[in-house]
Amino acid sequence: MTDQQPSTTRRATALRVGPRAAAVLALASLIGLAMFCWPLLSPPEPQAMAHAGHAPLLFVLLLPVVLAVVLAEFSEGGIDPKTLALLGVLAAVNAALRPLGAGTAGIETVFFVLILAGRVFGPGFGFALGAVSLFASALLTAGVGPWLPFQMMAAGWVGLGAGLLPRRPTGRAEIALLAGYGMLAAYAFGLLMNLWFWPYATGPDTQLSVDPEAGVPENLHTFVLYTLATSAFGWDTGRALTNAVAVVVLGPAVLTTLRRAARRAAFDAPVTFTPASASAPHRAHHEGALSR
Numbered sequence: 001m002t003d004q005q006p007s008t009t010r011r012a013t014a015l016r017v018g019p020r021a022a023a024v025l026a027l028a029s030l031i032g033l034a035m036f037c038w039p040l041l042s043p044p045e046p047q048a049m050a051h052a053g054h055a056p057l058l059f060v061l062l063l064p065v066v067l068a069v070v071l072a073e074f075s076e077g078g079i080d081p082k083t084l085a086l087l088g089v090l091a092a093v094n095a096a097l098r099p100l101g102a103g104t105a106g107i108e109t110v111f112f113v114l115i116l117a118g119r120v121f122g123p124g125f126g127f128a129l130g131a132v133s134l135f136a137s138a139l140l141t142a143g144v145g146p147w148l149p150f151q152m153m154a155a156g157w158v159g160l161g162a163g164l165l166p167r168r169p170t171g172r173a174e175i176a177l178l179a180g181y182g183m184l185a186a187y188a189f190g191l192l193m194n195l196w197f198w199p200y201a202t203g204p205d206t207q208l209s210v211d212p213e214a215g216v217p218e219n220l221h222t223f224v225l226y227t228l229a230t231s232a233f234g235w236d237t238g239r240a241l242t243n244a245v246a247v248v249v250l251g252p253a254v255l256t257t258l259r260r261a262a263r264r265a266a267f268d269a270p271v272t273f274t275p276a277s278a279s280a281p282h283r284a285h286h287e288g289a290l291s292r
Contacts, residue, residue, distance in 0.1 A: 126159025
């Protein structure tokens, strides 16, 4: 057996994540997860929930800073023009696809390209694409609001997770893996987006409201009931089915296209430079031959 893998299973690392960038991303993810889970960790008092239209200002301001730190750390590791161009093209594609389904029975057309790109180009690229895609689509659809930083972080995790999936499955097994992941990611995305806004969506004094005096298990149970009642069987299921169907129907062709683009871009090709001192004798010999 040889050590070479078929081109269909090889990952092109378009955006390398070194140890430092990985540590920054892990820390930022922990901070972001804490921001999503704030209703469980620090339930608001009923007086605070009276202003139902106001999101937690601290988290809305801090989360973009966390995302900016991660993306800046990625750029410090070296983003070449090919990676930037590919990131821009795929983010534009996602931004154009999202209005086709958003707002209709939970149909979301933005995630399947994100999942496939994360699969082909790696977790770092997947995270960056998820965050940039949601930002671009929000600008395109006038969807900028306090929810946007949370959407960007959650979508970044979707792309990151796709890049971390096992590499061994190929062919139909790979498509089944990606379709299953797309369904799980859809429910996880909906759950996270419900969680951060849950206290303000229900207000105080309802059966599905957060209880400041209850513990984490009790409030978590209430939140699960709230999610089942409001989005799990509607929006989240629509998003999950969209992801699965899109991956199954379009996945093989899109994966082939992305992998062909990765081969042509040669992200993993080593860059070598010829020292000037070593090339000078050859150049002098060549110039002398031409003069003769």
